[in-house]
Amino acid sequence: MKKLINAPDQVVADALRGVQAAHGDRLRVSLAPYMVVRADAPTKGKVGLISGGGSGHEPLHGGYVGRGMLDAACPGEVFTSPTPDQMLAATKAVDGGAGVVHIVKNYTGDVLNFEMASELAQGEGIEVETVLTNDDVAVEDSLYTAGRRGVGVTVLVEKIAGAAAEGGRTLAEVTEVGRRVNAQGRSMGMALRPCITPASGEPSFELGEDEVEIGIGIHGEPGRFKERLGPASQIAERLLTPIIEDLPFVSGDRVLAFVNGMGGTPLLELYIAYAEVAKLAQEHGLKIERNLIGNYITSLEMQGCSITLLKLDDEMLQFWDAPVDTPALRWGA
Amino acid sequence: MKKLINAPDQVVADALRGVQAAHGDRLRVSLAPYMVVRADAPTKGKVGLISGGGSGHEPLHGGYVGRGMLDAACPGEVFTSPTPDQMLAATKAVDGGAGVVHIVKNYTGDVLNFEMASELAQGEGIEVETVLTNDDVAVEDSLYTAGRRGVGVTVLVEKIAGAAAEGGRTLAEVTEVGRRVNAQGRSMGMALRPCITPASGEPSFELGEDEVEIGIGIHGEPGRFKERLGPASQIAERLLTPIIEDLPFVSGDRVLAFVNGMGGTPLLELYIAYAEVAKLAQEHGLKIERNLIGNYITSLEMQGCSITLLKLDDEMLQFWDAPVDTPALRWGA
Amino acid sequence: MAIDQASVQRWIELFAQAMADHRQELVRLDTAIGDGDHGTNMDRGMQNAVEKLRAEPQPDPGAVLKTVAMTLISTVGGAAGPLYGTLFLQLGGGLTDHPEGDIKAYAAAWRRALDGVKARGKAEQGDKTMIDALTPAVEALERASELDAGLRAAADAARKGMFATVPLVARRGRASYLAERSAGHQDPGATSTNYLFETAAEALAD
Amino acid sequence: MAIDQASVQRWIELFAQAMADHRQELVRLDTAIGDGDHGTNMDRGMQNAVEKLRAEPQPDPGAVLKTVAMTLISTVGGAAGPLYGTLFLQLGGGLTDHPEGDIKAYAAAWRRALDGVKARGKAEQGDKTMIDALTPAVEALERASELDAGLRAAADAARKGMFATVPLVARRGRASYLAERSAGHQDPGATSTNYLFETAAEALAD
Ligand SMILES: Nc1ncnc2c1ncn2[C@@H]1O[C@H](COP(=O)(O)OP(=O)(O)O)[C@@H](O)[C@H]1O
C-alpha cells in the first residue's frame, strides 16, 4: 500500500487538520467529535443542512460546507459511517431555529446512525427531516437488498437543497426539493482499478489487466459484473443505458449531466468520457442544460468513473445556478 | 494499460471534443490546429495571454482559459509540446492590439516551438513577449542541464498575469508581473506511482512497493533519486526544505502555499500533506496568506504530489484574489 | 460460576481481546463482500469500551453492558455500531445481578437483545447477517436448563450459525449489493458474533 | 546514382518507413531518459510528410526536403519537431538538382543542416543529443571524394555516434534532468538520426 499518509489510523484526523489549516477562515473544524462546520453557523432563521458519511469520498462531504451548500459535515473513519453523537453535535451546531435537514446516503450504517441521531435531536426539541439518496441503478431496489446506494446524486442534492436553504425556504420546502432531486436523478459507476483502504492495505477487489468492474459503489465494493475493457464509447454506453431506461429519461428532457471521477482518474479521461456521454444523450434526444465534470464523490484512489443524470426543472436550475462558496464547489461568489 | 480512452492516438482530440461539449458556451475549441480559445476573444485593447504544452497535465492549460486568466491554450499530443502553427493561430486569435504574452514552461521542446511561433507572429506585426517558467528546484540550473523545469508556478503565473491583463495592464506590466511570480516561486515534486502514456503503454519508470521517486517532473521523467516510502510528514519535509533553502524563503515572508496532486492522488491525501506543509511553514516563520490544494498541474494518473511556495507581495495578492472564471479555477464570478 | 460484575467485566475484556486478535480476519471477510472495515470498527469500539470501563468501573453487569453499548454507539459507526450498541443496551437492560447465575433470566435478556437488533436492522434469519449467529445461540440458551451447559451450547450454535452464512445470498447490509456474488463468503458480523459467545462461555462458565 | 527528385523522394519514404518500424524502440529509449514520445513524434511527422508529398509532388530535391521540413515543424512538436524541421529546411536549401551527384555540394548542404540544428538547439557534440550522430556523419561526407562511398561512410559514422551516446551524461534536452542517471542509455534522437543516414545510403547510393 502506497499512500501519502502518516499512519492508517490517523488519516481522518490528519486530513481534518489540513482542512483546518487551509480553510480555518471559513470553516470550523472539530476533531472530537469529527466535524466540519461553517464558521458563521448557525444562521438564525435558516434551515440547517448537514450530511456525513465515511471518509475516502473527498471532497464529499467536508468540501461542500459553505455558503449555499452544507452547514456542516460529519466525516466517519474511512468508508465507515459517522456516529450519532457526531451528527447530534453537528445538528445542534447548525440549528438556526428553522429545523435541520439530514442528507443521508442509503447505506445501512449511515441510515442506522442518522436514525439514532435524529431521534436524539428531536428529543432535544430540534425539528429534523431526512433526505435519503438512493440513485445507484447498479443495485436492484428490492426486498432482497438494502436498497439502492446513494452516490453521485448526493452532490447535486447538497448543492440544490443548499441553495434552497440559503434562499430562505422552509424545512418542508428544502426537504421536498432535496427529495425531488433524488427522485429525478440516477447514477451508475465503473472501475478500472480498485482502491486500497488504509486499514486493510489490500485491494478491495481483484481485476485482470484487461478487465473492468461495472456497477461499483463508492466503498470499494465489487460491482455487479466484470467485463473486458472496451473503448470509452462502450463504457459510457454501458453506464448510460441503464440510467436512461430506469427513470426513464425521455426525448426532450432537460438534464444535468455529471461525469464523476472515482479519485484516481485524470481529468483528461473524464472529458473523453463526457464527450461520449454528450453524444449518447443527444442521440436519446436529451438536452444537457448543465454539466459537472471532475472528481466530486470519490472512492480513495480508485480509477474509474460514474455517470449521473438529473432531470431538471426550472426550480432545480435556479438553485443549481445560485451562488455557492465552498472549498470544492464555487461560483457566483 | 488501463485507461478511459477510445484509442491512444485519439486522446487529445476526444478530450477536446469533451471540452467543446461541456464549455462550448464560454470556450471556442479548434481541432485543427488544437486550440482552446475564450469565446469572446480577442478583447480589444487587452493584452492577450496564451500558454500551451503537451497534454496530460489537465486542467493545465485548457482548464485555465477564461475571464481573468488565459485567452487561449494550445494542447500538444500527450507530453509533447504543441507546434508553432498552433501557437501562431492562438496568438492571432487573442491579439486585441495590445500585444500577446506567451507563458512557456522551460522544456526544450516548448521553448523551441514557442520561439519559432513568436518569430512568425512578430513577422506578422504582433508584439509578443515571453514569460518562461522554471521553478523546479529538483533540477540544477547549470550549463550542464536544459535548465530548471517549469512546473507548479506556471498555474500561479497564469492566474496572476491573467488578472493583470484583465485589469488593463500593458504588455510590459503583464510580462513583468508574470516574470516576478516565476522569480519568487519554487517547486518540487514526488511520485508514489509512475504514469503510463497512452502511446508507450509502459510505466514511465519503475518503483518498488516501498519506494518513492523524489524530484520528478510532470512528464513521467524519473526524478533525482528513489527512497523508502516514509510518512507524509517526512515527504513534506523532503520537498519543502530544498524549496525554502533555494529562494531562500525567510522568516516573516508572506507566501502562497500550493499542494498539487499529480493526477491520481486523492484529495484526502493532499489535505494530509497540506497539514504537514502548514506545520513546517510555521516552524520556518513563513506566513501562509493564500493556499491552493488539488490536482491542478498533473502527469496523467501519476500518484504523488508537488509543493510550490510563492513569496507574495501586495500586487500579487490583489491579482490572485481578482475574479477568475475558468472551467478549473473560479471565484468572484 | 456467576454472572456478576467481575465475570461480565472479564467477558468484555476477552471479547475486546478477540476483536484485536481477529481484526485482520474480519477485515478480510468484510473486504470480500463489504467494505473491509468490520475488523477495525469492532476493534476500535471494544478497545474504547475497555478503556472506558477501566477509567470508570461499573457496579453491576447491567451497568457494565450499558457502558459498552454507549461506547460502541459513539465510537464505531457503520452498521455494527448501532447494531452491537443495541445488542449490549438491551442485554444490559435485561440482566441484573444473579449470583446464582439464573439461566432463564440470562436467556430472556438475550432474547430481548436479539429482538432489539432485529428491530433496528430489520433483518431476518437467513439474510446473511449477525442475526444468523445470534438467533441459534439465543435459542440454545432458551433450551438450556443450566447456565454452564447453556453457555457452551450457545457458543456451539453461534459457530454453526456463522458457518451457515457461507452459502447464503445476502439480503441486508452492503453484501446485499453483490446479490448472487455474496454467496460462498462467510459473513463478517456473524463471525464477530461467534467470538462474542465463544468469549462469553469462557468468561461466564466454569 | 543521382541525388534527384526520385531518389530523394525515395529516401524520405524509406526514412518514414524506418520511423514506423522503429517507433516502439524510440519510445522505449525516450521512456528511459525522456518522456517516451520520440517514436510517436517522428512517426507521426514522417507519415504526414509522405502523405503531403503524395498529395503535392515536389519538382526537385530542395522542394521535397522543404516540404518535409514544414510538415515536421507543424505536426511534430516537442524538441524533435523544430530540430528535424530545421535540419531538413537547411539541407533542402543547400541542395539543388545534381544529376552527377556532386559529393562536395552534398556535404556542404549537410554542414549547413548541422549548423542550423546547433544554432536552434544550442547543443554541442558530447551533450548526448542527435548532434552526436549528425556531426561525425557530416564530417565523413566532407572527407569523402565520391558520393556512394561518402553515403556509406556517413551511415557508419552516424551509427558509431549513436552508440557513443550511451556512456554520456546528457547536457541538453529532457535527459539532462537526470544528470548522472542519464548515463548508460542510448539517446533517442541520435538513434533516429542514425536511421536517417542509413536510409540515405540505401536510397541515394547504388
Ligand atoms: N440490517 C442489518 N441487520 C443486522 N445485521 C446487519 C445489517 N446490516 C449489516 N449487518 C451486519 O453488519 C456487518 C457489517 O458491519 P460493518 O462492516 O462494521 O459495517 P458497514 O457494513 O457499515 O461497513 C455485516 O457483516 C452484517 O453481519
Ligand SMILES: Nc1ncnc2c1ncn2[C@@H]1O[C@H](COP(=O)(O)OP(=O)(O)O)[C@@H](O)[C@H]1O
Ligand atoms: N537542445 C538540443 N539540441 C539538439 N538535440 C536535442 C536538444 N534537446 C533534445 N534534443 C534531441 O531530441 C530528442 C528528444 O526528442 P523528443 O522526445 O521528440 O522531444 P521531447 O524531448 O520534447 O519529448 C533527444 O533524444 C535529443 O536527441
Ligand SMILES: [Mg+2]
Ligand atoms: Mg463501513
Ligand SMILES: [Mg+2]
Ligand atoms: Mg515530449
Ligand SMILES: [Mg+2]
Ligand atoms: Mg464494513
Ligand SMILES: [Mg+2]
Ligand atoms: Mg520525448
